[in-house]
Amino acid sequence: MTLLAALTETPDERPDAIRVAGRAVSGDRLLASAAAVADEVRGLDRVAVEATASLETVVGVVGALLAGVTVVPVPPDAGPMERDHILRDCAAAALLTPDGRPADWADLPAVPTSLDRRSASRPPEPDAGDPALILYTSGTTGLPKGALISRRAIAACLDGLAEAWAWTPDDLLVHGLPLHHVHGLVLGTLGPLRVGGRIDHVGRPRPAAYAAAGGTLYFGVPTVWSRIAAEPAAARALRTARLLVSGSAALPGAVFDGLRRLTSHQVVERYGMTETLITVSARADGPRAAGTVGVPLPGVETRLVDEHGGPVPADGVAMGELLVRGPTLFGGYLNRPDADAASRYDDGWFRTGDIATIGPDGRHRIVGRASTDLIKSGGYRIGAGEVEEALLAHPGVREAAVVGTPHDDLGQQVTAYVVGDGVTAAELIDFVARMLAAHKRPRRVHLVDQLPRNALGKIQKTRLGIGG
Structure with a gap:
C-alpha cells in the first residue's frame, strides 16, 4: 500500500473532499497539483514549506511525499532565530511557496505549490524506510531538534488509529490544528x-x-x-x-x-x-x-x-x-547523535x-x-496533574499549573499558578488539602492573569518564572 493510499489509488472526486480555511478541492485535483510539485522537486533530498493553514501547504507536502522528498514544515509563527536554525540544520534544497516567489526570510530556490499547475505523472512509491518528514520539537531545552519520521512510521500510526477509532472513508474529519505538528499534519x-x-x-x-x-x-x-x-x-x-x-x-x-x-x-x-x-x-x-x-x-x-x-x-x-x-518511533534526531543516544x-x-x-x-x-510534573517533596512522589485536577474542581479556578520549586527542608514544595475569579491563595490551599492527602496541597499559590501556552495549547511551565 502506498503511503497516501486513498488519494493515489482512489482519489475522491467530490469538489469539497479537501477543504482548508474555506477553500476546497477534489482529491483528483489535489493529486494533479501535487504531482506538478513532485515533477519540480524530484531528486532533491529535503524541501522546506511554510506550514500555513492553506491548500497550498497541503499541495506542497503531498507533492514532495509523492516524489520521495523529505518535507520540513516551518511554523508560520516562528521567529527569525528559530526559522534560521531549522533551515540551516535541515539543509533544505528548496522552499515550497504558493506563487513560486522566494520568501524574504529564506535564501533558497522557490518551487510553486499553485493549484493552477497540474501534472498526470505518477512517480513510483519510495521505500517505506525513507524519511517522509523532519518535524522540529518545541525546543524547551535548547534549540529545536529535528525528528526524522519515516514513511513506515506514519503508515503504522495511521493504520493503528484507523483500527482503534473505526476510521473509514465515510468520515468527515473536522479540525483547526497547526500543519507543522503531528496532530494537525500527520493525523489531521x-x-x-x-x-x-x-x-x-x-x-x-x-x-x-x-x-x-x-x-x-x-x-x-x-x-x-x-x-x-x-x-x-x-x-x-x-x-x-x-x-x-x-x-x-x-x-x-x-x-x-x-x-x-x-x-x-x-x-x-x-x-x-x-x-x-x-x-x-x-x-x-x-x-x-x-x-x-x-x-x-x-x-x-x-x-x-x-x-x-x-x-x-x-x-x-x-x-x-x-x-x-x-x-x-522516529528514526533519530537529525545531526544530534548525542541527544538520540x-x-x-x-x-x-x-x-x-x-x-x-x-x-x-x-x-x-x-x-x-518528568522534568516539571513529578514533584519529590519530603520523601513523597507527587504528580502535578493530580493537584491541578483538584484545583480545577474549585468553581473559581479557570486554569491551573502546578510545579515543584526548591524548598530547604522538603527538597521541593508544591507550587501552583492559578487563573481564577474571586479566590485567594489560602482558600485554594485549604480546598486541595480537603480533596487530596495533606502533603499534596500547594505550599504556595500564585494568582496570575494567564498561563503561557504554545501553539497547541500546552502550558509552558518552564516560562512560569518559578522561583519558590
Whole structure:
C-alpha cells in the first residue's frame, strides 16, 4: 500500500473532499497539483514549506511525499532565530511557496505549490524506510531538534488509529490544528489521505466553526474543547458526530464531563510525541474516562521505569517514566547523535520523559513531564496533574499549573499558578488539602492573569518564572 493510499489509488472526486480555511478541492485535483510539485522537486533530498493553514501547504507536502522528498514544515509563527536554525540544520534544497516567489526570510530556490499547475505523472512509491518528514520539537531545552519520521512510521500510526477509532472513508474529519505538528499534519491531513474520507480544516478552531462543519470525526486540543464546552449551543451541535478526539495535552476532567453532558460524547483521549507519533489511545469501542489515554496501538509496547531504570508495577497507582517501543518511533534526531543516544535504551525502548501510571487493564494515565510534573517533596512522589485536577474542581479556578520549586527542608514544595475569579491563595490551599492527602496541597499559590501556552495549547511551565 502506498503511503497516501486513498488519494493515489482512489482519489475522491467530490469538489469539497479537501477543504482548508474555506477553500476546497477534489482529491483528483489535489493529486494533479501535487504531482506538478513532485515533477519540480524530484531528486532533491529535503524541501522546506511554510506550514500555513492553506491548500497550498497541503499541495506542497503531498507533492514532495509523492516524489520521495523529505518535507520540513516551518511554523508560520516562528521567529527569525528559530526559522534560521531549522533551515540551516535541515539543509533544505528548496522552499515550497504558493506563487513560486522566494520568501524574504529564506535564501533558497522557490518551487510553486499553485493549484493552477497540474501534472498526470505518477512517480513510483519510495521505500517505506525513507524519511517522509523532519518535524522540529518545541525546543524547551535548547534549540529545536529535528525528528526524522519515516514513511513506515506514519503508515503504522495511521493504520493503528484507523483500527482503534473505526476510521473509514465515510468520515468527515473536522479540525483547526497547526500543519507543522503531528496532530494537525500527520493525523489531521495525511490521515484522511491514507484512510479516505473528507477533510475540513476550519482555519481558526473557533466553536462556531466546529459547530457548523457537520463532521463525523473532530480533532481538538484541550483549549479548543474548553472553549466549545463554554458555548453550549456550539457543543450541542456536535451531538451528531461519531467521535470527538483530544490530544497534545491533558484534557481537564471538568471539560470532559461538560462535553459529555452537552454532546452525549465521552471524548477519546490519546497520547503521543513528535518522536513516537501516536502510541496510546482510547478506542471507539472501548471504555473512556477523564484523564486516561487508553491502551497501546497495535504493535506498540509500553512499560514504566523508576529513576534508576528499574521496573515499576502496572497497578494504576505507581508512577514511573513511560518507555515506548514499536513501529511508530522516529528514526533519530537529525545531526544530534548525542541527544538520540540519551533518549534510548540499547534494546530499542524510547524514553519519553513523561511520567505515567498503567492500570491492570492496560489503560494509561499521563501524570506529566518528568522534568516539571513529578514533584519529590519530603520523601513523597507527587504528580502535578493530580493537584491541578483538584484545583480545577474549585468553581473559581479557570486554569491551573502546578510545579515543584526548591524548598530547604522538603527538597521541593508544591507550587501552583492559578487563573481564577474571586479566590485567594489560602482558600485554594485549604480546598486541595480537603480533596487530596495533606502533603499534596500547594505550599504556595500564585494568582496570575494567564498561563503561557504554545501553539497547541500546552502550558509552558518552564516560562512560569518559578522561583519558590
